[in-house]
Amino acid sequence: MAVQKPSIPKGTRDFSPEEMARRNYIFDTIKSVFYRFGYRQIETPAMENLSSLLGKYGEEGDKLLFKVLNSGDFLSGTASQDFQEGNLNKLSMQLCEKGLRYDLTVPFARYVVQNQGNIVFPFKRFQIQPVWRADRPQKGRYREFYQCDADVVGSDSLLNEAELVQIVEQVFSALGVAVTLKINNRKILSGMAELIGEASKVTDLTVAIDKLDKIGIEKVKEELMERGFTRDAILRLEPVLALSGTDYEKLGKLEVLFAGNETGLKGVAEVRTLLDYLEALGVKLSYVLDLTLARGLNYYTGAIFEVKAHDVEIGSISGGGRYDNLTGVFGQPGLSGVGISFGADRIYDVLNQLQGFPEDRLQGSRILFVNFGEKEALCAMKMIRRVREAGISAEMYPDPAKLKKQMGYADSRKIPYVAVIGEEEMEKQMITLKDMTTGTQSMVSPEELIQTLTL
RNA sequence: GUGGAUGUAGCUCAGCUGGUUAGAGCGCUAGAUUGUGGCUCUAGAGGUCGCCGGUUCGAUCCCGGUCUUUCACCCCA
Numbered sequence: 315m316a317v318q319k320p321s322i323p324k325g326t327r328d329f330s331p332e333e334m335a336r337r338n339y340i341f342d343t344i345k346s347v348f349y350r351f352g353y354r355q356i357e358t359p360a361m362e363n364l365s366s367l368l369g370k371y372g373e374e375g376d377k378l379l380f381k382v383l384n385s386g387d388f389l390s391g392t393a394s395q396d397f398q399e400g401n402l403n404k405l406s407m408q409l410c411e412k413g414l415r416y417d418l419t420v421p422f423a424r425y426v427v428q429n430q431g432n433i434v435f436p437f438k439r440f441q442i443q444p445v446w447r448a449d450r451p452q453k454g455r456y457r458e459f460y461q462c463d464a465d466v467v468g469s470d471s472l473l474n475e476a477e478l479v480q481i482v483e484q485v486f487s488a489l490g491v492a493v494t495l496k497i498n499n500r501k502i503l504s505g506m507a508e509l510i511g512e513a514s515k516v517t518d519l520t521v522a523i524d525k526l527d528k529i530g531i532e533k534v535k536e537e538l539m540e541r542g543f544t545r546d547a548i549l550r551l552e553p554v555l556a557l558s559g560t561d562y563e564k565l566g567k568l569e570v571l572f573a574g575n576e577t578g579l580k581g582v583a584e585v586r587t588l589l590d591y592l593e594a595l596g597v598k599l600s601y602v603l604d605l606t607l608a609r610g611l612n613y614y615t616g617a618i619f620e621v622k623a624h625d626v627e628i629g630s631i632s633g634g635g636r637y638d639n640l641t642g643v644f645g646q647p648g649l650s651g652v653g654i655s656f657g658a659d660r661i662y663d664v665l666n667q668l669q670g671f672p673e674d675r676l677q678g679s680r681i682l683f684v685n686f687g688e689k690e691a692l693c694a695m696k697m698i699r700r701v702r703e704a705g706i707s708a709e710m711y712p713d714p715a716k717l718k719k720q721m722g723y724a725d726s727r728k729i730p731y732v733a734v735i736g737e738e739e740m741e742k743q744m745i746t747l748k749d750m751t752t753g754t755q756s757m758v759s760p761e762e763l764i765q766t767l768t769l
Numbered sequence: 770g771u772g773g774a775u776g777u778a779g780c781u782c783a784g785c786u787g788g789u790u791a792g793a794g795c796g797c798u799a800g801a802u803u804g805u806g807g808c809u810c811u812a813g814a815g816g817u818c819g820c821c822g823g824u825u826c827g828a829u830c831c832c833g834g835u836c837u838u839u840c841a842c843c844c845c846a
Contacts, residue, residue, distance in 0.1 A: 324837075374844055377770080417846090445846085450770080452840065459846065521844085609845090630846065657846035686804080721806035736804065750806070 325449070325457025331678070333662075336671045337460075340489065340658050341442055344462045347484045348440040351477060353464045356439050358421040360446075364413040370420045370643070372517070372612045378447045380457075381410035414446035418463040419613075419640065419653060426467055426651075427644035435468030435649075442658075454628045454660050463634075465653030467641070472584060475617045475636065476591035478654045482621060482632060483599035485656065490670050492624040493631070494600045498607035499585050500614045500635070502568065505578020506554055506605075509571060510547040518542070520608030523555060527606065531555065554605070561589055561603040568605075584616060613637045619654060623664045631660045680767055681731040682724040683710040684717060694735045697745065697760060706767045724750060731767065 322328065329337060345355075361382055368376055392408045415421050418441045426433060442462045451457055464481060466474045479495060486493045507516045518541040526534050531552070538548050554571060557564045565582050572578035585603060592601065609618045616636030623631050634654035641649040665671055681701065683694040694710055701708040709729075711720045717734075724732045734746040734755075745763050748755035758766065 321837080372844095378844080447845080449845070450843095451838085455845070461846070628846095633846070655846070660846055684804085717804050718802080718806075723806085725806040732805080734804070738804095746804090748805075753806085755805085 323457070325451035325455075327456065327458070335677075336665070337658065337662060339671060340661055340665070341460075341462065343488045344485050344656055344658070345440070345442065347481055347488065348462075348464050350484070351438075351464070351481055353438045353440040356422075356425065356441055357443060358415070358418075358425055358441070360414055360444070361412045362415050362421055362424065364407070364411055366424050366644075367413045367416060367420060370613060370640075371416055375416060378449055379416055380414040380446045380448050381406055382412040382414065383410055384412075415443075416447060417445050418443060418461050418655065419465065419637070419651075422463070422465055422653075423467075423637075423640040423651070424644050426649065427641050427646040430646055436466050436474075437468055438464070438466045440464040454663055456659060460658040462656040462658055463653055465651055467649050467651035470650050472587050472591065472617075474652050475588050476595065478619070478634060478652065479588075479592055479597060479599065479601065480595070481654060482619070483597055485632075486599070486621070489661065489665065491661070491664055491668065492600075493621050494602060494624065496604040496607045496620045496622065497585065497588070497601055498604055498618050499581040500616055500618055501577050501581025501584065502605065503581075503608065505568075505572050505575050505581055506551065508575055508577060509554065510543075510550040512543055512547050515541070515543065517612055519551075523551075523606045524608035526555060557605065562586070564603055564605065565589075581616075588617065609633060609635060613640050615639070616650075617652065626664045626667050628660055628663060630657070631664060632656045677728050677730075679707045679709045679727070679729050681706065681708045681733055682720070682727075682729045683708065683733045683735065684720050685711045685714045686734075686736050687714045690735050690737070690740060693740050694733070697733070697735065697763075700760060701764060701767065704764045704768065706764070733763065 348355075364379070364381060367379055371378075388409050392405060396405050396408075422439065422441065426437065440463060442460065444458050444460050446458050449455060449457060464478070466477075479497075482493075482495055503520050504513070504516050507513050507519050512519065519538070522534050522537045522541060525537070534555075535548050535552075538551070539545075543551075554568070557567050559567070565586050568582050569579065572582060589603070604620075607618060607620055609620060614635040615638040618635035619633055620630045621632035632655060634652070636650065636652040638650045639647060640651060641647070683698055685691045685694070691710065691714065698708050698710055711723060721732065730750050732748045732750060734748065736746075739745055739757070742757070744757045744759060746755055747758050747763055747766065
């Protein structure tokens with residue numbers, strides 16, 4: 315067979331032991347916060363039925379779904395006419411009935427409806443799994459990446475939102491990353507659309523104004539024109555976007571503008587309540603009401619969140635919001651949910667740039683036992699059993715290689731201690747223990763060895 | 770999906786506006802040091818110059834295509 319160059323698909327990555335140690339540090343930190351807030355873990359399959367996925371993420375989202383080709387005779391049921399005419403949508407539905415999950419929220423909604431008989435509401439679950447998007451990769455954007463989601467369904471209370479903000483606070487304070495949480499509300503955005511007489515174009519409006527701080531007001535106006543907004547509508551929008559002051563001041567001004575605008579006023583009231591909660595709770599996280607924050611996923615109906623890291627140029631590292639009827643499309647209407655999602659891969663990139671990983675906690679074995687040959691190795695293995703029973707990670711060099719080589723192995727693996735058991739040590743029932751950081755070594759008893767390593 | 774860059778040793782990169790043997794640093798292997806890592810010195814291994822095709826007496830270099838990586842846009846974590 316011809317030798318082929320090893321490679322992996324575009325936008326995917328391998329993770330080395332060092333990278334996994336760092337990734338697990340992130341996962342463990344997030345997980346422990348989730349547990350602390352009473353969330354419990356579930357997992358769902360990598361593949362969902364395509365019908366569960368399609369139509370949940372908007373037109374763009376549908377295009378980014380990875381579809382899985384049917385097994386067996388996947389051409390049966392297709393018509394050659396469709397191939398000739400290039401009816402891609404129809405064909406893809408016939409060729410693929412499964413797709414890789416695009417996020418964790420929609421599979422969760424499916425899970426909730428499918429298992430509604432066994433779920434006690436309100437249901438708090440978290441989920442840490444990879445998701446896949448057929449996007450063109452670039453900085454901080456991969457085709458396979460991990461999300462860490464915590465969601466509550468079956469409760470309308472804004473206390474849930476307040477809890478999610480605290481989760482964000484605790485996760486990033488534990489990781490030592492300075493961030494700002496942007497808060498907005500989809501009802502405010504709907505109110506804006508209504509206010510300017512373009513109620514049917516909420517999505518177009520949000521996509522455009524989301525770019526405000528990036529491209530400036532003039533470009534946003536241009537884009538709105540392109541998206542078919544009237545000059546008059548844009549004129550009326552401008553003062554809303556220009557609202558300034560503290561969060562509460564902005565809310566006050568909005569309230570005046572929204573007079574008689576039911577949806578808009580409801581959004582203002584929700585944000586006000588949330589801000590009140592956060593203040594009463596003494597939340598130290600930096601947060602701000604950002605009226606231009608939109609977020610693309612079109613299933614959000616209430617609060618929306620997005621987290622930006624300070625000091626690092628990267629897209630949002632976390633986001634979420636409330637969705638009132640995601641379970642409705644699966645046949646269980648009236649269940650409101652709210653959740654937050656942490657982008658583990660981007661958080662990794664941020665911590666990497668900030669050199670924020672606690673390297674000392676991320677290593678492997680604490681001690682390496684040198685291999686001098688069959689008899690000595692067996693004796694060392696016995697000692698290793700005792701060391702491991704004491705809860706210390708230990709390993710032996712599996713081959714009787716030159717001592718220099720074994721030492722070099724310990725050095726490159728950053729193993730802090732090396733134990734040498736040769737003929738002399740076997741006779742005396744002692745171990746030569748070398749401290750690799752200081753370079754000193756001494757003869758110790760098995761008990762002393764364990765004691766040294768336990769410190 | 771649109772537009773721009775990129776690909777030479779395991780890694781980071783040189784390579785003269787197309788010429789005979791493609792280099793460096795780091796890493797790796799061995800030795801100096803047969804029971805002691807890091808530092809030093811010595812030697813060595815390692816390349817179909819991303820892949821396919823074209824132009825040419827001759828291509829790592831020029832042209833076309835393709836794939837990879839990467840940047841911006843769209844969109845998004």
